[in-house]
Amino acid sequence: MSSRLLLVADDPLSASALRRALRAASAFEVLDGYVDGAASCAATMIAHAPHVVVVDQMRSRDDTIARIAEVHSVLPATKIVLLQDHMEPAWLTAAATAGADAAIAKTFRLDGIGALVREVAAGNVFHAFQAAQAMPRPTAGSLLSELTDRELEILRRVAAGAPNSRIAAQLWITEQTVKFHLSNVYRKLGVSNRTEASHFAYVHGLLDTPTGVAA
Template identity: 35%
Template sequence: MRVLIADDHPLILQSLKAAVDSAEDFEVIAETDSGPHVLPLVNRTRPDLVLMDVQMPGMDGLQCLDLIRERHPDTKVVLISAGGDPAQVQVALRRGAAGYLRKSIAPAEIPSALRHAVTGDAYFPIGGTESAEEHIARTAGLTTRELEILKSLAVGMSNKQISAEHFVTEQTVKFHLSNIYRKLSVSNRAEAVRFALEQGLVTRRDAGPG
């Protein structure tokens, strides 16, 4: 897996490079500390994956994400940030990020997180102070994408609506639902909705018919 890394902090850039290069199935082929340099590097090196800081001078990670998704739709983009504002995470995922990491992640966990992103699970690892939803997801073994699909399911969305909401195919929705049922040890939508209600992911007022 050919990786391009972008971060404006030299020490973090080198740390990310070392962590990625430590895995036999990843190779860092380019690096930059400047947002405006990201797309030209992607054009020239054609990486499989871009690991990129959200905050960079000249052009931030979300702007770069939009350009990469538009011009190189097969290239995966994983964003990394010192913070982990849930609203910002959801904006990034909706705009096509394959994953969102916190800089508090242990370097040894980075290759595993990137593998999750590459295989289609939008990945948001726990690091620092976690929210209640993050705690639920971690305890149940749910990825961020699975947690969001569970919440969409719980408010009564059909597979088709979930597909449109999260910019994935209906087949991918079915795949995620199967994983959710397995991880929660439930058998169907109604039991999954009950779990979401019991854990406070949705209120009874918001919950769909299940």
């Protein structure tokens, strides 16, 4: 049975376009209509019990955070994905604290957003939000443990010299999804590009021999 997905938004036109894109991803039963993010949504969430909730960026940041927190409160097992224009760290931390599982930049092509939401729903993406100043310097092992199985698999293939197009074909995902996972890998490992990520993988035993990979 496909996962039920419900949209939370305050713009009917944006909600309609997103609903079409998510239905095209074919992995979800996208429920009709959308939840108006300007008002409480607890009763609707309980009635429909969606497996995934996509919260579209709203005009009011307070409303956006309130809806994320409300969904997380009444349906703690439901995956919550935020679609957002601006990816400022402080704002994303606030969304994660409220209960968001992941944030996707709205600069992604609309027809690729469904694939990214599918990765979040499948548990292939997670974010750990911690106060860096309160934590000891992370070890290589702890950094690698932050990676999901899919992210680790993509890191190994990148380090072996595979381009995004080949990785996408091998894993039956889109190139945009590969880029999405790589951006998470770079952030979690504290590296900036493919060369640094490949070097990290080799130094820490993920490959037998080093490979030269262009940034």
